Amino acid sequence: MSFEGKILLVDDEAHVRKFISLVVRQLGSPQIIEASNGAEAVEIYKQESPELVLLDVNMPVQDGLETLKQIVQHDPNAVVVMLTSLANRQTVQEAVQNGAVNYLRKDTPKDEILQALRRTIADCFPSNT
Amino acid sequence: MQLLQNTRIPFPSFEPRETPPQFPSRGPGTSAEPNLLGRKLLVVDDDRLNIRILAGLLQTEGYVIAEANSGEQALEVYEGFRPDLVLLDVVMPGIDGFETCRELRNRYGVNAAPVIFITAKNDSEDVVEGLASGGVDYLPKPFRRKEALARIRTHLQNRILIEQQKLLVEQLKQANDAKNKLVGMAAHDLRNPLASIRGLAEFLTDGTVGPMSPDQLDLVKMIHSESQSMLNLVNELLDVSTIAAGELKINRESCDLAELLEKSVYLSNINAARKSTRISLQTPQAPVTAMIDASKIRQVVDNLLSNAIKYSPPASEVRVRLQKSDTGLEIAVQDQGPGIPEGERHRLFKDFGTLSVKPTGGEKATGLGLAICHKIVEAHQGSIAATNLPNGGCEFSIQLPA
Numbered sequence: 001m002s003f004e005g006k007i008l009l010v011d012d013e014a015h016v017r018k019f020i021s022l023v024v025r026q027l028g029s030p031q032i033i034e035a036s037n038g039a040e041a042v043e044i045y046k047q048e049s050p051e052l053v054l055l056d057v058n059m060p061v062q063d064g065l066e067t068l069k070q071i072v073q074h075d076p077n078a079v080v081v082m083l084t085s086l087a088n089r090q091t092v093q094e095a096v097q098n099g100a101v102n103y104l105r106k107d108t109p110k111d112e113i114l115q116a117l118r119r120t121i122a123d124c125f126p127s128n129t
Numbered sequence: 130m131q132l133l134q135n136t137r138i139p140f141p142s143f144e145p146r147e148t149p150p151q152f153p154s155r156g157p158g159t160s161a162e163p164n165l166l167g168r169k170l171l172v173v174d175d176d177r178l179n180i181r182i183l184a185g186l187l188q189t190e191g192y193v194i195a196e197a198n199s200g201e202q203a204l205e206v207y208e209g210f211r212p213d214l215v216l217l218d219v220v221m222p223g224i225d226g227f228e229t230c231r232e233l234r235n236r237y238g239v240n241a242a243p244v245i246f247i248t249a250k251n252d253s254e255d256v257v258e259g260l261a262s263g264g265v266d267y268l269p270k271p272f273r274r275k276e277a278l279a280r281i282r283t284h285l286q287n288r289i290l291i292e293q294q295k296l297l298v299e300q301l302k303q304a305n306d307a308k309n310k311l312v313g314m315a316a317h318d319l320r321n322p323l324a325s326i327r328g329l330a331e332f333l334t335d336g337t338v339g340p341m342s343p344d345q346l347d348l349v350k351m352i353h354s355e356s357q358s359m360l361n362l363v364n365e366l367l368d369v370s371t372i373a374a375g376e377l378k379i380n381r382e383s384c385d386l387a388e389l390l391e392k393s394v395y396l397s398n399i400n401a402a403r404k405s406t407r408i409s410l411q412t413p414q415a416p417v418t419a420m421i422d423a424s425k426i427r428q429v430v431d432n433l434l435s436n437a438i439k440y441s442p443p444a445s446e447v448r449v450r451l452q453k454s455d456t457g458l459e460i461a462v463q464d465q466g467p468g469i470p471e472g473e474r475h476r477l478f479k480d481f482g483t484l485s486v487k488p489t490g491g492e493k494a495t496g497l498g499l500a501i502c503h504k505i506v507e508a509h510q511g512s513i514a515a516t517n518l519p520n521g522g523c524e525f526s527i528q529l530p531a
Contacts, residue, residue, distance in 0.1 A: 107360060109327075109328075
């Protein structure tokens with residue numbers, strides 16, 4: 001399975017974007033677009049309509065949940081995976097209720113992140129497998 | 130008499146005041162002896178002459194006095210005056226001294242001022258009733274001045290010490306909360322960068338971003354393994370501070386324990402393989418389900434497995450067993466390590482309770498892992514125990530209610 005689509009990667013921390021983008025590249029040859037805050041992410045989403053969004057929960061100015069709501073409002077079929085540092089159950093539930101398809105803990109080893117992303121892609125894009 | 134109020138000048142006709150006992154200094158900012166000057170006493174007696182005698186004596190000692198002629202009036206005066214001690218006559222018209230004392234206890238609870246009964250009644254029955262109603266002491270009338278003053282001083286000093294103690298406990302609690310919060314914040318802020326350092330180092334070691342020389346590879350592997358241990362430590366500190374703040378929440382859901390153990394054993398086998406150690410798993414045929422917080426119990430099992438590998442010599446066998454027990458379910462992990470030294474057993478499940486037993490492959494021990502396991506299992510109303518095995522090694526077993 002190889003994923004060639006557009007991925008929007010949103011995190012306020014550059015080192016996280018670097019790490020996650022290296023993980024994501026192993027999915028195939030996706031086009032990765034990075035955003036460092038929620039407002040920017042919503043703008044990019046509207047212009048680029050990425051297939052997959054990886055969205056940090058804790059961000060200054062506009063947090064991940066608010067960003068998620070705006071993206072889903074614009075596109076109810078958006079595929080959004082939340083990135084968290086603490087898998088806070090309440091936050092995760094709230095994200096899922098607002099349309100996120102999954103969540104990933106940023107401190108998990110890269111192979112586990114990769115595995116989880118492959119599963120999500122297989123679930124959300126059956127034609128891709 | 131009025132002129133002498135609030136002074137320490139002894140009234141000429143009284144004996145000079147005894148030197149109060151010296152308390153050891155408790156460091157800067159606190160007086161060596163609780164200062165009784167200006168402390169407030171409420172004197173309650175239906176006989177005005179008695180009040181006048183008592184009040185006169187006490188005022189010369191530097192106490193501030195309020196008076197009441199009945200139990201009812203005492204309760205009224207108490208509310209506004211807030212005395213540090215009450216001298217209470219027992220036999221009075223209206224509500225008597227015992228009743229008044231009980232009412233004070235009712236209204237003000239443990240914060241009520243100590244009550245010393247003063248009465249002509251002094252048979253043991255009355256003493257018992259007086260103490261049962263919440264009084265701290267009893268002075269028979271006619272009292273000896275020296276004795277009365279000494280007892281009043283003692284109870285006032287006790288009261289002051291109790292107040293100081295409460296304040297100190299409150300301050301310590303606040304300081305401890307602040308410490309937990311700080312540890313939590315620090316751990317949280319360190320976590321993301323550490324996770325990235327570890328992740329990026331992993332990408333360097335596996336050649337994703339190009340080849341490295343053996344020497345470079347060696348260095349990067351060290352960065353990877355050190356950042357991994359730091360991340361573990363930070364995660365454990367975060368757990369400890371969360372637990373200390375009383376925020377350990379157990380979200381129970383139905384869980385297949387055999388499946389949980391299989392996953393944990395599968396991943397732990399990767400670490401075990403580095404020391405040529407093997408983990409075997411024995412589960413019952415029938416599925417074993419329990420209402421647990423799966424991620425928390427998984428954390429406990431992962432920790433026990435990691436310890437078993439850590440403390441067993443290379444090429445050992447670690448056995449994991451799941452079975453039904455009398456009280457519910459049991460998960461047991463057996464290692465081939467040196468066991469728990471009897472003299473160190475009490476430290477095993479305490480925070481930072483590292484033992485003299487050392488990891489066999491240079492692994493790190495923070496002394497937090499088992500403390501966290503203990504708290505998670507307890508939060509499930511279960512128990513965790515360690516038993517040294519007769520043929521060497523140690524078994525950690527978790528009992529969970531069914």
